[in-house]
Amino acid sequence: MRPDAYRFLRSDWRRFTGGRQDPLHQLFERAEHKYRPDQPRVPQGNPGGGQWTGDNSSVGQSDPRIVSDAPDLPTLGSQYAQNRTRGTVSRVLINGQIVEATPGQQARLAVVEAQARDAIRRVQELDPKWQPTPSAYESVEGLIEAHRADARQATGRISELQSAGIGPGPFAGDSIPARGPDRDFVVMERANINRIGSETGCHTCGTMNPGTPLDNFVLDHQPPTAWNPLGRPQRLYPQCLSCSSRQGNWISRNGGRR
Amino acid sequence: MQTSRIIRPVNSIIFICDRAGGTVPHWQKDRQILSTDSCISVACYPEQDGPTKVTLGFAGEVDPGHQADFNGVLKAPNRVLTVQNVPRETLLAMNVTKEIIRVQVWLNSKKWADDVVIGVSES
Numbered sequence A: 001m002r003p004d005a006y007r008f009l010r011s012d013w014r015r016f017t018g019g020r021q022d023p024l025h026q027l028f029e030r031a032e033h034k035y036r037p038d039q040p041r042v043p044q045g046n047p048g049g050g051q052w053t054g055d056n057s058s059v060g061q062s063d064p065r066i067v068s069d070a071p072d073l074p075t076l077g078s079q080y081a082q083n084r085t086r087g088t089v090s091r092v093l094i095n096g097q098i099v100e101a102t103p104g105q106q107a108r109l110a111v112v113e114a115q116a117r118d119a120i121r122r123v124q125e126l127d128p129k130w131q132p133t134p135s136a137y138e139s140v141e142g143l144i145e146a147h148r149a150d151a152r153q154a155t156g157r158i159s160e161l162q163s164a165g166i167g168p169g170p171f172a173g174d175s176i177p178a179r180g181p182d183r184d185f186v187v188m189e190r191a192n193i194n195r196i197g198s199e200t201g202c203h204t205c206g207t208m209n210p211g212t213p214l215d216n217f218v219l220d221h222q223p224p225t226a227w228n229p230l231g232r233p234q235r236l237y238p239q240c241l242s243c244s245s246r247q248g249n250w251i252s253r254n255g256g257r258r
Numbered sequence B: 001m002q003t004s005r006i007i008r009p010v011n012s013i014i015f016i017c018d019r020a021g022g023t024v025p026h027w028q029k030d031r032q033i034l035s036t037d038s039c040i041s042v043a044c045y046p047e048q049d050g051p052t053k054v055t056l057g058f059a060g061e062v063d064p065g066h067q068a069d070f071n072g073v074l075k076a077p078n079r080v081l082t083v084q085n086v087p088r089e090t091l092l093a094m095n096v097t098k099e100i101i102r103v104q105v106w107l108n109s110k111k112w113a114d115d116v117v118i119g120v121s122e123s
Helices: A023-033 A078-082 A103-126 A140-163 A187-200 A241-253
Strands: A090-094 A097-101 A218-222 A235-239 B003-007 B013-018 B033-035 B039-043 B052-058 B070-075 B080-084 B090-095 B100-107 B115-121
Touching: A090 A103, A090 A140, A097 A103, A097 A140, A103 A140, A187 A218, A187 A235, A218 A241, A235 A241, A241 B013, A241 B039, B003 B090, B013 B070, B033 B070, B039 B070, B039 B100, B052 B080, B052 B090
Parallel strands: B052 B115
Antiparallel strands: A090 A097, A218 A235, B003 B052, B013 B039, B013 B080, B033 B039, B070 B100, B080 B090, B100 B115
């Protein structure tokens, strides 16, 4: 193991290993704690010469627990773990049956599960009842792919909502806090939204043209008042008339107020 | 009997449909009036620029005298025709005697209508 192996470790590497008994965990722990750049080497000419050694250890003694001296330690352990055939095997419950998962699978499962959970949470902030279409799976790899499918569905739903004007759009720049859900806007709010609109355009489509007879941008509440089931604080963004109309149509087609 | 209301509807659109709602037509860019057999959407004057007057009544009473911008039939299974906004709140309503009625819509401008007249015929 290279002396600066600790530099290649993520701070949250413990999330991806199988606990203290997992050789991968032990390896990373050693990389994190046991070696220092100034650690002495066995002098040349001695058995084991050139190897790193402890300050007080006998010359040439190597640690039998070290399983790899690969020059580059993997950052996440996923590729490394995939190639491992031995190691701690954990169990995952799939369709009521216990299925064994390798540490590599555990690591990938943890990552894709977290990604899917995060993507679904972002959708449900705007659409609390939304759920991804369930996938059928019978293996750990199937479960991993199911989580990936969930994340893809959630990402697609977010894009759909954004294009319909639900949630700050891809062109959102600055915004101002809304005093409430009402549309009793004051002159300063209108002026600020027009200023922001002239700088960054419609937050949904990016156009600089409000498309209105007096060239005023629509003051768009986000989340939209009719689509704010969790009662989250709202902000005002500039929106063009066309996107505003599309947003209203979409909300109505999806049942109106939530 | 006709009823009128001056409004600044959210998203600058209103829907004409049965009180229980209807199938909202898919949005199309630059179209003032869109319809399905159970719902008509009408673009109003942009809300942040000014109000829109909406009138609902029998066609014989409200006909402004020029060709209607929309003329079609609409399902009203509950026999109550309504004008609703985006959150599906009822802005105007009128009772009708048939479940399928003819609806005409007149706008005072081809682009920025601030006077929307909705006429109903039951014959």
